[in-house]
Amino acid sequence: MGGNNILKDECILRIESVTKDFPGIRALSNVSFKIKKGDIHGLCGENGAGKSTLVKILAGVYPHHTYEGKIYFNDKELKFTSSSIEEAIKEGIATVYQEPVLVPQMTVGENIFLGREPEDKGIINWSKLFSDTKKILKKYELNIPFFAKVSTLSVGQQQMVEIAKALVQEIKLLILDEPTSALNEAEVNYLMEILKNLKDNGVTCIYISHRLEEFFRITDNITVLRDGRVVDTVRTVDTSEEKVIAMMVGREMKKRFPVRNSKPGEKILEVKDLSVLAQRKMVIKNVSFDLRKGEILGIAGLMGSGRTELVTAIFGEYGKHVTGEIFLEGKPVKINSARDAMKYGISLVPEDRKKMGLVLIQEVFKNISLSNLRKFSNALSIDKYKELKECKKYADYLTIKTPSLFTITESLSGGNQQKVVIAKWLMSNPKILILDDPTRGIDVGTKYEIYNLINRLAENGVGIIMISSELEEILGMSDRITVMCEGECTGILDRKDATQERIMALASTTKRSHSYS
Amino acid sequence: MKPLNFIHKIKKIKIDIRAYTLIFALLIIWLLFGSLTGGVFLSSRNFSNLLRQMTIVSFLSIGMTLVIITGNIDLSVGSMIGFISVIAAYLQAVMFPTFLPGLFPTLSVELLGILSTIITIIICLLLGLLIGICQGYIVAYGGVPAFIVTLGGMLVLRGGVLGVTRGKTIVPIEDSLRLIAQGYLSKNPGILIAVIAIIIIFLITLQSRTKKKQYGLEIKPLPYDLVVASVYSALVLGFVLIMNSYKGLQIPVLIMTIIAILFTYLTNNTRFGRYIYAVGGNREAARLSGINVQSVVLKTYALIGLLGGVAGIVLTGYVAAGTTSGGMNYELSAIGGCVMGGTSLMGGIGTVFGALMGTLLMTSLENGMSVMNMSVFWQYIVKGLILILAVYVDVTSRKNKSL
Numbered sequence: 001m002g003g004n005n006i007l008k009d010e011c012i013l014r015i016e017s018v019t020k021d022f023p024g025i026r027a028l029s030n031v032s033f034k035i036k037k038g039d040i041h042g043l044c045g046e047n048g049a050g051k052s053t054l055v056k057i058l059a060g061v062y063p064h065h066t067y068e069g070k071i072y073f074n075d076k077e078l079k080f081t082s083s084s085i086e087e088a089i090k091e092g093i094a095t096v097y098q099e100p101v102l103v104p105q106m107t108v109g110e111n112i113f114l115g116r117e118p119e120d121k122g123i124i125n126w127s128k129l130f131s132d133t134k135k136i137l138k139k140y141e142l143n144i145p146f147f148a149k150v151s152t153l154s155v156g157q158q159q160m161v162e163i164a165k166a167l168v169q170e171i172k173l174l175i176l177d178e179p180t181s182a183l184n185e186a187e188v189n190y191l192m193e194i195l196k197n198l199k200d201n202g203v204t205c206i207y208i209s210h211r212l213e214e215f216f217r218i219t220d221n222i223t224v225l226r227d228g229r230v231v232d233t234v235r236t237v238d239t240s241e242e243k244v245i246a247m248m249v250g251r252e253m254k255k256r257f258p259v260r261n262s263k264p265g266e267k268i269l270e271v272k273d274l275s276v277l278a279q280r281k282m283v284i285k286n287v288s289f290d291l292r293k294g295e296i297l298g299i300a301g302l303m304g305s306g307r308t309e310l311v312t313a314i315f316g317e318y319g320k321h322v323t324g325e326i327f328l329e330g331k332p333v334k335i336n337s338a339r340d341a342m343k344y345g346i347s348l349v350p351e352d353r354k355k356m357g358l359v360l361i362q363e364v365f366k367n368i369s370l371s372n373l374r375k376f377s378n379a380l381s382i383d384k385y386k387e388l389k390e391c392k393k394y395a396d397y398l399t400i401k402t403p404s405l406f407t408i409t410e411s412l413s414g415g416n417q418q419k420v421v422i423a424k425w426l427m428s429n430p431k432i433l434i435l436d437d438p439t440r441g442i443d444v445g446t447k448y449e450i451y452n453l454i455n456r457l458a459e460n461g462v463g464i465i466m467i468s469s470e471l472e473e474i475l476g477m478s479d480r481i482t483v484m485c486e487g488e489c490t491g492i493l494d495r496k497d498a499t500q501e502r503i504m505a506l507a508s509t510t511k512r513s514h515s516y517s
Numbered sequence: 518m519k520p521l522n523f524i525h526k527i528k529k530i531k532i533d534i535r536a537y538t539l540i541f542a543l544l545i546i547w548l549l550f551g552s553l554t555g556g557v558f559l560s561s562r563n564f565s566n567l568l569r570q571m572t573i574v575s576f577l578s579i580g581m582t583l584v585i586i587t588g589n590i591d592l593s594v595g596s597m598i599g600f601i602s603v604i605a606a607y608l609q610a611v612m613f614p615t616f617l618p619g620l621f622p623t624l625s626v627e628l629l630g631i632l633s634t635i636i637t638i639i640i641c642l643l644l645g646l647l648i649g650i651c652q653g654y655i656v657a658y659g660g661v662p663a664f665i666v667t668l669g670g671m672l673v674l675r676g677g678v679l680g681v682t683r684g685k686t687i688v689p690i691e692d693s694l695r696l697i698a699q700g701y702l703s704k705n706p707g708i709l710i711a712v713i714a715i716i717i718i719f720l721i722t723l724q725s726r727t728k729k730k731q732y733g734l735e736i737k738p739l740p741y742d743l744v745v746a747s748v749y750s751a752l753v754l755g756f757v758l759i760m761n762s763y764k765g766l767q768i769p770v771l772i773m774t775i776i777a778i779l780f781t782y783l784t785n786n787t788r789f790g791r792y793i794y795a796v797g798g799n800r801e802a803a804r805l806s807g808i809n810v811q812s813v814v815l816k817t818y819a820l821i822g823l824l825g826g827v828a829g830i831v832l833t834g835y836v837a838a839g840t841t842s843g844g845m846n847y848e849l850s851a852i853g854g855c856v857m858g859g860t861s862l863m864g865g866i867g868t869v870f871g872a873l874m875g876t877l878l879m880t881s882l883e884n885g886m887s888v889m890n891m892s893v894f895w896q897y898i899v900k901g902l903i904l905i906l907a908v909y910v911d912v913t914s915r916k917n918k919s920l
């Protein structure tokens with residue numbers, strides 16, 4: 001392993017033979033590697049490889065006695081005793097997780113200083129708080145309105161707040177666990193700039209992502225994990241995306257997207273002049289489109305462009321606040337709730353798995369079968385055995401990595417949780433399947449499997465609507481692409497005419513500004 | 518490496534123990550009281566009393582489990598059974614004696630009594646159901662927090678109690694109604710029930726094996742399953758024999774057992790059961806999975822109302838009167854029993870069996886302390902502290918498990 005030699009001098013973090021077990025599973029097995037001071041160090045691996053577990057050890061979530069092995073930070077052994085992150089923060093280690101954990105009703109400044117407000121004899125010194133916030137935001141060139149309530153910010157901006165919160169203390173090591181999985185291209189670019197800036201200020205970073213191209217934009221070294229073991233640590237300049245993928249999945253992967261031979265059939269869904277009024281705002285304005293059997297319709301657009309609102313409106317989420325018409329197989333329908341939608345054979349894989357997709361405290365099989373219980377039950381009883389068998393089929397199909405179907409879903413890795421949500425909706429045998437960013441947080445190998453699966457469903461005549469923040473994915477999968485901007489549909493492109501540039505252009509112009517120009 | 522492995526094994530055992538913590542705690546408390554009272558506590562007579570004492574609260578805690586699992590609460594159950602109980606007493610003592618004989622002049626006094634009891638039971642159950650549905654409707658469809666709705670319900674119903682009784686105790690109650698709360702089954706029917714239960718236990722064991730085989734799921738070796746079934750059978754038989762060595766199986770205990778079995782089945786094996794856990798675990802995800810969340814919540818309140826009806830009937834038969842203080846504070850005992858039995862007030866977690874064990878434990882404390890003649894103020898203090906302790910142990914063991 002040549003990689004580790006490079007790091008002999010000046011390493012800030014040394015991980016030596018770390019092993020971490022959970023009931024029924026070894027999440028980390030004899031993991032050793034080093035991180036050089038001032039580097040941005042990439043960490044990648046398939047879903048369930050153990051990345052987040054390692055992060056939680058470094059962040060102090062799993063204290064010293066819950067794992068084996070040693071960790072040296074600046075040549076001092078880290079021995080966190082309690083499972084609170086305070087100790088790690090004192091050492092100068094801060095962590096930003098995939099989902100921002102902020103108080104939505106508070107302002108940016110209050111959130112940044114939460115728990116360590118500057119005080120004057122027990123009274124919060126607000127002017128100092130705000131001037132300090134300003135200073136920090138300025139220093140790292142974070143562009144967020146600091147008087148704004150967090151609930152009014154986009155996920156991307158919230159991510160920035162998280163980073164600012166981490167930066168308030170003197171930090172030496174910043175860990176980012178999948179910070180970009182909910183961000184769009186522009187926001188990712190922005191984050192990259194910030195990280196470069198941090199690097200210039202001497203902060204070391206550990207960076208985790210399932211979007212490999214990001215590693216090649218900012219990292220200096222990459223450590224690849226597979227099944228809880230270190231495959232290798234390599235210098236970014238010495239490797240390539242293909243090589244990293246091969247290390248991750250243990251085999252070579254030639255293509256990112258499977259071949260599609262699409263033969264769209266008759267119209268299955270038609271949406272005419274759909275508008276949605278939510279909280280006195282038109283979130284969707286006069287959108288019309290149609291979908292054919294066996295067709296994959298991609299929806300592109302920036303975060304907040306109304307993509308999610310559009311599909312949830314079709315799914316009945318806005319109830320009576322929707323105007324316009326929806327036709328299913330030629331017949332006009334009224335969909336006022338998720339239950340209505342499901343009766344018509346429409347399924348939705350929601351955007352936010354934790355909030356909307358899963359009952360985290362329940363077993364994996366109960367989550368998979370939740371919306372399909374009628375399949376194996378009558379009024380009086382559920383046929384548990386039939387249920388388990390069916391769930392197992394889907395779990396195997398999607399290669400959900402879990403000790404058993406009886407494992408509590410919360411303990412699965414992020415990507416595997418996402419697979420559980422997908423399994424649930426596949427089982428419902430929909431006529432129309434709506435996928436809202438389905439491959440968020442899923443590793444490349446599995447993404448390919450999911451694409452395969454979506455293709456197969458399409459071949460069987462299911463109409464598919466897919467939202468994605470990754471343009472590449474939209475381009476690689478869709479037959480047609482609808483582009484959204486500020487609640488309007490700014491264009492529908494055919495597969496053969498679509499390019500990244502055209503989509504981006506449509507995604508940032510509303511119809512009105514278009515016609516003026 | 519080795520010593521750590523060992524620690525790991527201990528940890529595993531600890532997790533298994535957690536599931537049985539309650540039963541261990543119960544055994545320890547029984548042994549403690551047994552030795553403190555010189556065996557009186559463990560006599561079959563006291564044991565029989567203990568079980569009867571727990572019945573009324575246990576109906577409520579079974580219903581409360583469902584309500585709490587969906588993430589709600591019902592504070593009105595105490596007043597509700599008080600109200601149902603005085604209505605039952607009013608019907609039996611005031612209303613029916615005046616007009617039932619007129620309607621059925623040919624019936625004997627005894628038969629009139631039974632008829633009065635039957636009608637009373639039906640009215641009480643319907644009344645409970647109605648109260649449950651009203652409160653459930655406001656919680657589920659009106660969007661008013663359950664805490665407020667049922668707090669209001671608690672006051673309204675207690676007012677109802679005072680209105681019906683005018684501050685006086687209502688007597689007499691028909692013998693047939695008293696039988697429901699105070700009667701015993703004679704020895705042979707008791708044995709017969711035990712035998713039927715044992716046959717069912719073995720049938721279920723064998724049936725689940727063939728099912729598992731049919732679907733290619735892992736099965737434990739036959740002897741293992743048979744031993745487990747035998748242990749359960751021995752418990753059933755032992756229980757009936759102990760009861761028979763005093764006066765026999767008590768009717769309210771029998772009712773409690775049947776209801777507990779029904780509700781265990783309801784929570785574990787039906788769609789409705791799945792739905793209540795899903796609604797409590799993540800309301801939004803449940804809704805988006807096509808579950809009618811509001812109707813599920815409404816149904817849990819309807820069920821706790823129905824069980825309140827049962828509890829009200831048993832309460833009336835037990836005190837043989839309708840009193841102003843009937844059911845006072847029972848909501849707290851019911852919630853305490855649920856929580857002690859591992860039901861999470863955050864929703865999504867809890868079992869009927871746990872609620873029963875929790876209630877049994879609380880009742881054992883109460884019973885043991887009064888057998889010991891401990892002053893009432895100590896009884897309150899001890900009960901309160903143990904409740905906090907139990908939940909503390911539960912919470913910390915859950916936390917450790919997730920590390």
Ligand SMILES: Nc1ncnc2c1ncn2[C@@H]1O[C@H](COP(=O)(O)OP(=O)(O)OP(=O)(O)O)[C@@H](O)[C@H]1O
Nearest residue numbers: 022027047048049050051052053411412413414415
């Ligand atoms: N609290 C826990 N209890 C039990 N098992 C756990 C727990 N946390 C993680 N695991 C298991 O440990 C393994 C590693 O999980 P981890 O979250 O570190 O994966 P990951 O590399 O971050 O994956 P992803 O890319 O999907 O986020 C998984 O198999 C997971 O099921």
Ligand SMILES: [Mg+2]
Nearest residue numbers: 051052413414
């Ligand atoms: Mg992870």
